Amino acid sequence: MIEIRNISKSFSGRSVLNDISFRFETGKTNMIIGESGSGKTTLLKCMVGLNETDAGQILYDGRSFTELDFKEKKDIRKEIGMLFQGGALFDSKTVEENVVFPLSMFTDLSESEKRDRANFCLQRVNLSNANNLFPSEISGGMKKRVAIARAIAVQPKYLFCDEPNSGLDPKTSIVIDNLIKEITEEYNITTVVITHDMNSVIEIGDNIMFIYKGNKHWEGSKHQILKTDNPEVCDFVYATQFMKDLKTKF
Amino acid sequence: MKIFFHFGRYFILIKRAFGKPEKISIYISRIFEEMNLLGIGSLGIVAIISVFMGAVITIQSAFNFESPLIPLYAVGVAVRDSMILEFSPAIVSLILAGKVGSSIASEIGTMRVSEQIDALEIMGINSAGYLIFPKIIASMLFNPILVVFSMFLGILGGYVFGLMAGVVSDYEYVYGITYEFHPYNVVYALIKSIVFAFIIASVPAYHGYYTSGGALEVGRSSTKGVVYSSVLILAFDLILTQLLLV
Numbered sequence: 001m002i003e004i005r006n007i008s009k010s011f012s013g014r015s016v017l018n019d020i021s022f023r024f025e026t027g028k029t030n031m032i033i034g035e036s037g038s039g040k041t042t043l044l045k046c047m048v049g050l051n052e053t054d055a056g057q058i059l060y061d062g063r064s065f066t067e068l069d070f071k072e073k074k075d076i077r078k079e080i081g082m083l084f085q086g087g088a089l090f091d092s093k094t095v096e097e098n099v100v101f102p103l104s105m106f107t108d109l110s111e112s113e114k115r116d117r118a119n120f121c122l123q124r125v126n127l128s129n130a131n132n133l134f135p136s137e138i139s140g141g142m143k144k145r146v147a148i149a150r151a152i153a154v155q156p157k158y159l160f161c162d163e164p165n166s167g168l169d170p171k172t173s174i175v176i177d178n179l180i181k182e183i184t185e186e187y188n189i190t191t192v193v194i195t196h197d198m199n200s201v202i203e204i205g206d207n208i209m210f211i212y213k214g215n216k217h218w219e220g221s222k223h224q225i226l227k228t229d230n231p232e233v234c235d236f237v238y239a240t241q242f243m244k245d246l247k248t249k250f
Numbered sequence: 251m252k253i254f255f256h257f258g259r260y261f262i263l264i265k266r267a268f269g270k271p272e273k274i275s276i277y278i279s280r281i282f283e284e285m286n287l288l289g290i291g292s293l294g295i296v297a298i299i300s301v302f303m304g305a306v307i308t309i310q311s312a313f314n315f316e317s318p319l320i321p322l323y324a325v326g327v328a329v330r331d332s333m334i335l336e337f338s339p340a341i342v343s344l345i346l347a348g349k350v351g352s353s354i355a356s357e358i359g360t361m362r363v364s365e366q367i368d369a370l371e372i373m374g375i376n377s378a379g380y381l382i383f384p385k386i387i388a389s390m391l392f393n394p395i396l397v398v399f400s401m402f403l404g405i406l407g408g409y410v411f412g413l414m415a416g417v418v419s420d421y422e423y424v425y426g427i428t429y430e431f432h433p434y435n436v437v438y439a440l441i442k443s444i445v446f447a448f449i450i451a452s453v454p455a456y457h458g459y460y461t462s463g464g465a466l467e468v469g470r471s472s473t474k475g476v477v478y479s480s481v482l483i484l485a486f487d488l489i490l491t492q493l494l495l496v
């Protein structure tokens with residue numbers, strides 16, 4: 001479980017996050033939703049330490065991340081897998097080398113063991129026969145899969161995904177979403193997914209936090225979010241005609 | 251004021267780059283990778299400009315030394331000293347600052363804007379160490395080799411083209427390049443080349459590492475990396491010449 005308490009963050013005097021608290025449960029897909037620019041990525045980067053927080057606490061299974069020194073933070077980071085918005089694959093390395101990379105860095109496995117583990121992870125994300133291609137040679141959906149395979153290679157306890165299906169077609173989006181959910185449950189990972197896509201929320205969201213202009217505006221489950229009468233949440237959820245139609249049918 | 255900010259941030263980055271590596275074996279193979287990329291990859295351009303420069307210096311000085319008071323072997327001396335003292339260490343480094351520097355800055359800058367550096371950090375890897383340290387070491391190991399290679403080819407180029415143009419004789423040229431030869435000059439050139447190598451790798455790496463934005467900013471960082479490393483090379487050329495030769 002990851003718990004954040006009273007996180008605040010501002011960039012050169014402009015407040016971006018304001019006193020946010022939440023519990024991200026283990027084995028669940030925890031979602032952070034909100035409009036573009038509401039501060040979702042900033043919150044995620046604060047949680048993993050890529051951004052410094054101005055105030056607040058971040059607890060990884062009780063270990064206070066904010067109070068640790070550089071070396072201790074590094075140890076927690078080794079338990080973290082992260083999926084970046086653009087994939088962030090190393091473009092000088094092949095697909096297989098990308099997945100092998102964290103294993104080379106942090107394990108003492110032999111070359112063949114590393115390759116086996118990489119192939120296992122690539123198969124887990126349904127990606128075979130792409131081992132020797134470079135990131136520039138594969139599609140957006142395949143890049144996301146490789147990024148997931150790389151993230152799970154070292155068996156993380158925490159998985160962060162920043163808009164895992166941005167730029168993907170609806171069908172591939174659902175495949176990626178479900179992959180994240182399956183992996184979360186299979187390996188009992190604490191997963192945090194950022195999205196602004198209501199389909200994903202309905203598809204895989206267990207716990208949902210809605211951020212509005214840097215504040216936590218609402219939290220609940222995917223069943224609750226469809227029934228809430230909070231005006232900003234409704235605005236977000238029922239932004240599309242499709243969702244509006246869905247609501248009238250309920 | 252801005253200059254102090256950059257100095258401070260540069261030194262902090264370099265200190266991080268020289269931090270304890272996660273895994274020595276990976277760093278060593280990274281150094282070889284970079285030597286191949288930055289060093290071997292530059293042999294061609296260094297060879298071409300050195301041969302031509304040696305040839306041009308030979309023909310120009312022969313043309314200038316037409317006075318009967320100056321012996322023709324002075325051409326050999328001129329080529330040797332200009333290659334060893336200034337051309338090979340400084341001009342070759344300036345050209346490498348353009349070639350290698352822009353590639354370092356754009357590679358690291360692209361990794362920054364596409365979040366590859368963040369991805370390294372998240373894995374618990376010291377990104378500065380992993381990316382920058384091998385480049386600096388590879389450059390410092392390989393630059394002296396390139397410089398010696400350049401001296402050799404420059405003097406050879408002068409010989410070949412000097413004879414072909416008929417401006418100097420075989421005997422005079424060889425006598426000239428051995429006349430009052432100070433081995434210390436080569437040492438001086440190698441010291442310069444190692445200092446310049448540090449600048450060529452670290453300054454563009456700094457500009458790449460702190461890129462923010464997108465492709466446009468990567469281009470800007472690359473330009474800045476080349477400009478600042480070239481200016482620093484010239485400044486250190488002056489400082490080191492003053493310190494080591496005078």
Ligand SMILES: Nc1ncnc2c1ncn2[C@@H]1O[C@H](COP(=O)(O)OP(=O)(O)O)[C@@H](O)[C@H]1O
Nearest residue numbers: 011012016034035036037038039040041042043
């Ligand atoms: N490094 C930064 N420096 C200054 N402002 C930033 C930085 N990162 C994000 N912001 C600002 O913080 C706000 C929230 O951004 P972000 O967290 O990326 O939003 P989201 O991911 O929800 O779309 C935006 O207004 C953005 O301009």
Ligand SMILES: [Mg+2]
Nearest residue numbers: 040041042162
């Ligand atoms: Mg974002």
